[in-house]
Amino acid sequence: MEPEPSAEPTKVADIEHGRPKRARGIYLLPNLFTTAALFAGFFGVLAAMNDQFEKAAIAIFVAMVLDGLDGRVARLTNTQSAFGAEYDSLSDMVAFGLAPSLVMYEWTLSNLGKLGWLAAFIYTAGAALRLARFNSQLDTADKRFFTGLPSPSAAAILAGAVWVGVDNDLPSEPLAWVAVFLTGGAGLLMVSNILFHSFKQIDFKGKVPFISIVAVMLGFAVILWDPPIVLFAVFLLYTLSGPLLALRRLARKRRAK
Template sequence: MPHEDVVRPRRKGIYILPNLFTLAALFGGFYAIVMAMNQRFELAAIGIFCAMVLDSLDGRVARMTNTQSTFGEQMDSLSDMVSFGAAPALIMYEWALQGLGKLGWIAAFVYCAGAALRLARFNTNITVVDKRFFQGLPSPAAAALVVGFIWVMDDLGYRGASRIDWLTWSAFALTLYAGLTMVTNVPFYSFKDVSFRRSVPFIVVVAIALAFALIAYHPPAVLFALFVVYGFSGYGVYAFRKAKGKPVSVIAVSTDEPDEQGLHR
């Protein structure tokens, strides 16, 4: 019988560039946990904020270089769970909550479970959610609330909160707030409709430069303040839309309604 060459299907590779950013974000979360175990909470907070920056870049890099993949999406979700779910919960428990006994680890678990549920819901609802808004507080912003509070307090000289009642209970309340707000239906602005390819007035560039200067002046306080405003902004949006009689859900029910113009894009 004549020999026939068998054409084997080509194995699919993995795009290296966007996944490098994802792995770097994962390293930021892992680094933060290790630093918290060594009582270096300011470095733990910096690790989480670096992971946030890297996480915001991997998807953009993938779209810009046309290297999106299912593997990359799954890798990104797993990285987010570590960096913005498990890591902030463990850091907060190590910093403040372990002194509360069962209440402490329950609060940390509520945050961790909230992050997992929020990520799972985001992945399943991605095609039916208004792109202009997040459904619930995004996990990176929730992580910024939790570790930002630790960073500010550490900067003020509080190396731990387990023996300071008001600080411990403040950390407890903030952890529960962040965890539960992630699984609400409250709309948080996503900034996804902001285009960086459009021309803007010169004053906008000046404002951005001033914002960078302000952050550089005192990163812990400024970054925490920004995320506190954002972390409560969703309830303001919810109340405003409710008062105006507009739909408050960000889940699509129709593609023809003007109030749902950001859906299915």
């Protein structure tokens, strides 16, 4: 999850030396989840350096879950803060910017020499620019859509590809060119102006039909059937949905003219 708008730290009424004194300390609970997500991304890099690519890919997906929880926990417990938002962005940069590109580089991109590390850098730079743009547009952006591919989804594409390859014993060297396309393409999509659905309009607190719970159970069953392939396919479809919807909107505009 990307950082949500947050309240400024509370100012203490006492005045010292003519300046307002800010309250000390940070909220523990949401920042624990953020720290855990940061650690998962860091662990993914260490695992890849030791050729434990399956563990590295799983660590990135774990970071995605933890990153999705910290913002919701902060809102539910009313513990949002400016510090938490900034810390979440830094954690995202490690877990979804650096870690996926380094894991992919260690797995196969290193076989292509300079082209490999160039693709990894394009992804990392794209993630950094994506997060900076998101933070600067928090107050004006349409909450229904993300502008550019969200960094967790881009990370899932890379981590899912590595996990599928390792789980199916696919040789990494012949897949290097596919990895260049995935890595560079994900990096460019993050800084594009293509809109992706945010699903923030879904009301998790309201009542839903009973069939919705059945659908959720079936979804978990499908994921458990083959986690690498299912997760990679889901996030690949989400990634493709943005360009496809953009082409659809363009076609409608042309017909309208």
